[in-house]
Amino acid sequence: MAAITPVETLIDRLSAGLRENIEAGTLHDPLMVGIHSGGVWVAERLHAKLGLSEPLGKLNIAFYRDDFTHIGLHPQVSPSSLPFDIEGRDIVLVDDVLYTGRTIRAAMNELFDFGRPARVLLAVLYARNGRELPIQADLVGESLTLGRHEHIHLHGPDPLTVTIEQSVED
Amino acid sequence: MAVNFVRPKIPKLASDPWAIQFDSEGRLRHLLTIEGLGPEWVTRILDTAENFMSVTDREVKKVPLLRGRTVVNLFFESSTRTRTTFELAAKRLSADVLNLNISTSAATKGESLLDTLRNIEAMQADMFVVRHDKSGAAHFIARHVAPHVSVLNAGDGRHAHPTQALLDVFTIRRIKGDFTPLRVAIVGDILHSRVARSQIHALNTLNTGEVRVIAPRTLLPADVEKLGVRVFHDMREGLRDVDVVIMLRLQRERMEGGLLPTEQEFFRLYGLTEEKLALARPDAIVMHPGPANRGVEIDSRVADGPQSVILQQVSNGIAVRMAVMALCMARRSEDNA
Incomplete structure (x- = not known):
């Protein structure tokens, strides 16, 4: 197992990338939306570091998953909440791990049910191999190449730590 | 598989x-x-x-x-x-x-x-x-x-x-939280009411402190106590200190003569008025599965009053x-x- 960069370092990296975009004018007065649950933890830190004025949005994509008939419906601890109007706004969508791309597809579908943003930018702590959809992140903390049985697990919310675990199945 | x-x-x-x-x-x-x-x-x-x-x-x-x-x-x-x-x-x-x-x-x-x-x-x-x-x-x-x-x-x-009962307990839970300290009274035509039966099961499943039914003998099933309820025939007694009042629709279309004297008489004895509601706890909520017979089981001032959550029930x-x-x-x- 490869040594992993501390999570806080990656968050600093993402935060710096977002700040650059804001200063360059390519990201205008953004709203931040984290995907439940790991993405929300990462987004909370980014939101604080950037000092965004509007509250953090949270997406729980359980109602938008394409595998809901396989895994069943679990009562969610926290439903989606976007305490702002996303119409015409720049959105920074934040998740912990970008893997197959299915979560991001579901998140974008849900996002558009709240309105029509001007731009959506994707920031992830980790991007790993194994994409099943044509989705890429705009900002990546760290890219990892992992085996099919290896999975990144973010533990949080405080402190944020990461482990790479082997799945026993398949 | x-x-x-x-x-x-x-x-x-x-x-x-x-x-x-x-x-x-x-x-x-x-x-x-x-x-x-x-x-x-x-x-x-x-x-x-x-x-x-x-x-x-x-x-x-x-x-x-x-x-x-x-x-x-x-x-x-x-x-x-x-x-x-x-x-x-x-x-x-x-x-x-x-x-x-x-x-x-x-x-x-x-x-x-x-x-x-x-x-x-x-x-x-x-x-x-x-x-x-x-x-x-x-x-x-x-x-x-x-x-x-x-x-x-x-x-x-x-x-x-069952879905009516679930939306009723959902409405109660959203307002009152925990069921164990609650007293809930179901009032009216219990005999003809599938809603009441499901409500009683749902409330008892969630360990409600006390489930009361308030009705004349003619509008109660014979073995109603077996469902786990306390029976009252006098509405003023039954409403005392309750947290939730659930009124039932008088199912006039299901009545076969003789169960009721007149609707006016029913309203006098079992209709929910502001005066009777005052016997319940001050923060009691009033529910009705709809459609309500105003002036028969519930007074309009109560149905449209501040304690009524009837429209929330519909949304829920x-x-x-x-x-x-x-x-x-x-x-x-x-x-x-």
């Missing part, structure tokens, strides 16, 4: 008649009655409904969970509110909805019902929402549908109306029905293979 569902010609008399509500893996398949759900499933339905409440606040009031599924509202008895809220719930889950209002003919009912079922099944329906004036109709249909089809009971005779009913539909449809992976 393929599951072979036996379709007995004679109704199966299992030791637990409610077991039919679950599939072979213990997942909710049909919702026919509150009995047999237990606190885990009731709580799970309410928690899921809580999450669906937020869907109403968005620009697109829909989630794609049941996209491509067909829900058939099979109503053998007229209903506006229940049918429309089931329809709206299905549509908010992105299902296609078919409304069939079928008037029952007296003869050859069993056979025509099965024929109707087979025909609708052939239209690739995934869920039947059934209302029927005969107790047990939803159970009967659930025993005869194809393995992938779910059946929701939207009211059968005097037997059960959509989220609760979404939850039940989503949970029943979330189990199809293997059965439908």
Whole structure:
């Protein structure tokens, strides 16, 4: 197992990338939306570091998953909440791990049910191999190449730590 | 994994008649009655409904969970509110909805019902929402549908109306929280009320401190105490210190002479007025499954007053029905293979 960069370092990296975009004018007065649950933890830190004025949005994509008939419906601890109007706004969508791309597809579908943003930018702590959809992140903390049985697990919310675990199945 | 569902010609008399509500893996398949759900499933339905409440606040009031599924509202008895809220719930889950209002003919009912079922099944329906004036109709249909089809009971005779009871406890939970310290009074025509029966089961499943029924002897079932309620015939006594007052609709269309003196007399004894409501706790809420007979079981000033949550019940009913539909449809992976 490869040594992993501390999570806080990656968050600093993402935060710096977002700040650059804001200063360059390519990201205008953004709203931040984290995907439940790991993405929300990462987004909370980014939101604080950037000092965004509007509250953090949270997406729980359980109602938008394409595998809901396989895994069943679990009562969610926290439903989606976007305490702002996303119409015409720049959105920074934040998740912990970008893997197959299915979560991001579901998140974008849900996002558009709240309105029509001007731009959506994707920031992830980790991007790993194994994409099943044509989705890429705009900002990546760290890219990892992992085996099919290896999975990144973010533990949080405080402190944020990461482990790479082997799945026993398949 | 393929599951072979036996379709007995004679109704199966299992030791637990409610077991039919679950599939072979213990997942909710049909919702026919509150009995047999237990606190885990009731709580799970309410928690899921809580999450669906937020869907109403968005620009697109829909989630794609049941996209491509067909829900058939099979109503053998007229209903506006229940049918429309089931329809709206299905549509908010992105299902296609078919409304069939079928008037029952007296003869050859069993056979025509099965024929109707087979025909609708052939239209690739995934869920039947059934209302029927005969107790047990939803159970009967659930025993005869194809393995992938779910059946929701939207009211059968005097037997059960589980989604109404679930939306009622959902409404109470949202306002009052914990059920254990609560006193809840159900008032009026208990005898004819499938709603009351389901409410009593739901409230007791959630360990409500005390469930009271308040009614004249003629409008109470003979063995009502066995359901786990305290019986009052005097409304003023029964309302004392309650946290929730649930008024029932006087089912005039189901009455066979002699049960009631007059509606005026009923209102005097069992109608909810501001003066009688004052006997309950000051923060008591007033509920009614609708449609209310104003001036018969409830005074307009109470129905429209600050303690009334009648309209919240209607909104909550959509989220609760979404939850039940989503949970029943979330189990199809293997059965439908």
